[in-house]
Amino acid sequence: MSARVERLETGVFTFPTAVPEADGTLTWDATTAVTVQLTADGVTGLGWTYTSPATRAVIEDHLSAVVVGQDPHAIADLHEWMRRACRNLGTKGLVAQAISAVDIALWDLSSRLLQVPLARLLGAAPDAVVPVYGSGGFTTLTDDELRAQVDGWLAAGCRAVKIKVGESWGANPSRDLARAGQVREMVGPGVELMVDANGGYGRGQARRLGAAYDELGVVWFEEPVSSDDLEGLAAVRSAVRCDVAAGEYAWDVYDARALCPVVDCLQLDATRCGGYTGFRAGAEVAAAHGLAVSAHCAPSLHAFVAAATPHLRHIEWFADHARLEPLLVDGAPGVADGQLLPGEAAGHGMTLAAGAKQYRRR
Numbered sequence: 001m002s003a004r005v006e007r008l009e010t011g012v013f014t015f016p017t018a019v020p021e022a023d024g025t026l027t028w029d030a031t032t033a034v035t036v037q038l039t040a041d042g043v044t045g046l047g048w049t050y051t052s053p054a055t056r057a058v059i060e061d062h063l064s065a066v067v068v069g070q071d072p073h074a075i076a077d078l079h080e081w082m083r084r085a086c087r088n089l090g091t092k093g094l095v096a097q098a099i100s101a102v103d104i105a106l107w108d109l110s111s112r113l114l115q116v117p118l119a120r121l122l123g124a125a126p127d128a129v130v131p132v133y134g135s136g137g138f139t140t141l142t143d144d145e146l147r148a149q150v151d152g153w154l155a156a157g158c159r160a161v162k163i164k165v166g167e168s169w170g171a172n173p174s175r176d177l178a179r180a181g182q183v184r185e186m187v188g189p190g191v192e193l194m195v196d197a198n199g200g201y202g203r204g205q206a207r208r209l210g211a212a213y214d215e216l217g218v219v220w221f222e223e224p225v226s227s228d229d230l231e232g233l234a235a236v237r238s239a240v241r242c243d244v245a246a247g248e249y250a251w252d253v254y255d256a257r258a259l260c261p262v263v264d265c266l267q268l269d270a271t272r273c274g275g276y277t278g279f280r281a282g283a284e285v286a287a288a289h290g291l292a293v294s295a296h297c298a299p300s301l302h303a304f305v306a307a308a309t310p311h312l313r314h315i316e317w318f319a320d321h322a323r324l325e326p327l328l329v330d331g332a333p334g335v336a337d338g339q340l341l342p343g344e345a346a347g348h349g350m351t352l353a354a355g356a357k358q359y360r361r362r
Contacts, residue, residue, distance in 0.1 A: 002071045003040040003113055008064045008102075011035040011352070012053045012361040015324040021138040024166025024200030031320050032361075033328055034059070034097075035352065036105040040072050045109025046350060048328070049101040049271040050298065050321070051094060053361060058098035062086055067102060072109045079103055079277045092251040096272055103275025104301060112347035119304040119342040122276065128307035129339040132299060133194065136319030137163025139175075143182065149319065150186050157338035160192035160314065162220065165209075166200025173205070177212055184216050194220035201225055203232045210240035218242045222267075233262040247282075248272070248296040256282040260289035265313055269296040276305045283309050300325040300332040303340040304348050315340060328356050 014032045021028055034055045035048040049055065066085050067078055082102060086095045111121040119128060134153025137146060146163070153161050163183055165176040176195075184193050195218055201209060206224035213221060220243050225232035227246040237244040247267030250256045252274060260266060266286040270279040279302075283293045292313040295302035299322060302315045317335060325332045329350040333340050343349050 002073070005038050005040050005068050005070055005072050005109075007039040008059070008068055009037045009039075010056045010059050011037075012056055013328060013356055013359045014053075014361055015327060015359050017320065020140060021320070022140045022167075023138060023164040023196065024198040025169055026198065027140075031324060033324070034101060035328075036101040037352070038067065038072065038102070038105045038109045040109060040113065043109060043112045044351075045072070045105045045107070045112055045347060046329070046352065047101045047104030047106070047108060047275065048301070049097040049104075051097040051271075055094045055098045055101070058086070058089070058095055059102060062089065062095075063098055063102050067106070072106055072113065075103065075106045075110060075277060078106060079274065096251040096274060096278075100271050100273065100275040100278065103277050104270060107276045108347040115346045117304075117342065117344050117346060118348045119307045122280070122305055122308035124304070124307035124342065126344075129341055130303060130306040130312060131314045131339055132158060132317035132335055133160035133162055133192070133314050134158040134319075135162045135196075135297075135316045137161070137179070137183065138319075139164050139167040146179065146182070147186060150183055153317070154187065154191070156317075156335050158191070158317065159338050160194060160220075161187055162194035162196055162222070162316070164198065165195045166197030168200075170197070170201045170205050173209055176209065177216075180213060180216050180218065189217075192219045193217055194222065196222035197224050199223045199226035199229075203229070203235050206232070206236045207239040210236055210242065214241045220245055220265075222246065223248075227259065230258060230262050233259075237262060237264065245294065250282060252278065253281045253285050256285045260286060260291055263291070265294050266291050267294050267296045269298065270301055270305055271298045272296075279305050280309075283311070287311055297321050298325075299335075299340060300329065300350065301348070303333045303342045306340075307342045327353065327359065329353055
């Protein structure tokens with residue numbers, strides 16, 4: 001008799017930032033994680049997504065009944081059934097994040113029941129490691145705070161670093177360039193410099209600033225314009241030498257397919273694009289277009305699927321998530337020599353930390 005999912009439990013955890021943070025188009029002072037725990041035969045699998053607390057209602061009201069009572073190894077079917085159950089809600093945004101959290105928990109549960117490491121179940125080699133790049137460089141940081149953050153990335157062995165630009169929807173381009181130049185001097189010629197405008201520039205502005213970033217040796221220009229503006233991405237890509245990247249808001253394979261012709265590297269986020277099932281599908285679309293994949297944020301979750309992605313470029317070691325994930329879970333994979341180590345525990349090896357209860361909202 002096959003195991004059956006007996007119970008689904010959710011949690012909402014909010015982690016304040018030390019001070020308000022900002023990128024080119026958004027300011028925040030906390031990050032919320034919605035967790036999913038699935039239990040079968042006394043074994044529990046864990047998944048989560050970074051989202052609004054409202055995602056919890058989607059999981060409990062629309063996805064729980066789809067998954068509970070089913071074979072936890074039938075992940076492909078369950079993924080499709082969850083999407084079908086949310087037809088009238090739409091399957092992007094909060095719904096995609098809800099499906100992502102459940103899908104990740106299913107993969108973890110399945111591999112724990114089979115008593116194999118999750119990275120191996122996903123297809124990774126036993127000794128697989130994945131490179132990370134340091135990410136943060138918020139527009140709200142002082143020069144000294146920015147230097148301290150960059151020094152931390154270099155000390156961890158990162159061979160690439162990324163900062164936020166496009167401050168205030170592109171209203172302060174001189175500071176954007178000055179900060180990029182400052183980091184270029186900090187890291188030296190042996191470390192790649194990346195910038196992320198979070199869609200804060202207009203098309204013409206992005207082309208002009210892209211030329212200046214090229215002169216600074218920037219190799220990665222992320223969301224120079226909105227990722228919804230496919231023609232704009234194509235226009236910027238044709239005008240600059242640095243790689244144009246986007247995809248953190250690719251909710252499904254259709255979004256991934258639309259982006260592939262206008263980017264040099266496709267970003268995917270397993271906490272948004274349908275979990276590990278969606279990430280793998282998106283990575284196959286990228287491969288069909290001859291593109292590498294970069295995992296967006298959530299490094300502790302991405303370590304496993306990234307290790308099993310042959311054309312992976314790197315994982316984003318995002319400052320906020322790198323700080324909070326060890327508070328949320330025990331067993332988060334660490335960074336050494338600029339790489340994440342997935343580990344050999346059954347599943348992904350992470351469990352909710354006892355100390356996380358102080359951040360639990362309900």
